[in-house]
Amino acid sequence: SQQGEEDPQALSIQEGENATMNCSYKTSINNLQWYRQNSGRGLVHLILIRSNEREKHSGRLRVTLDTSKKSSSLLITASRAADTASYFCATDLGNQGGKLIFGQGTELSVKP
């Protein structure tokens, strides 16, 4: 089964609201990364959090990591219609040639 599993699979919110997506994984990691994919496009890296970090911020993004629960969450604050996209978590197990294992993604829809 997938190393990374995301929840929810789909999320629909109004502009201005916050969006929270969760990712769970099974084995120890070196780091966890979040990516965004607009429809029909390639993935774009958002943020990386290392296994010894608990929280990281980048603009309106806040990522947390709980290695004891093997889970991470991505919070997008004050969402905009332009945030509509699919969001994927990816785990780097370390010493694997930079290979990432992707979750199935959360499809976020932000309505104006």
Added chain:
Amino acid sequence: DAGITQSPRHKVTETGTPVTLRCHQTENHRYMYWYRQDPGHGLRLIHYSYGVKDTDKGEVSDGYSVSRSKTEDFLLTLESATSSQTSVYFCAISDPVTGAETQYFGPGTRLLVL
């Protein structure tokens, strides 16, 4: 976007024909990856390369082969395409040795096997 291009961007082919997809980068990154993306499966790694002529299998490598004769190009070949290989294929690059741990993705190739 990082300097990654994929060609072709769209292809329709028939079952049993060989298909080669090309990924070209101008970032001089050491690692290159091929993924396929299908509904319900997210991205799955097909093959990856950690240097010229150095490649290894990923999660879903059956029916695919790769070659990397120079740093900038990574080719994915479907020796005899099947309908189950209809998918969107993404190439990605990274260079964790030099600190570029995140992956940069190309625009994708949509392949339809009839």
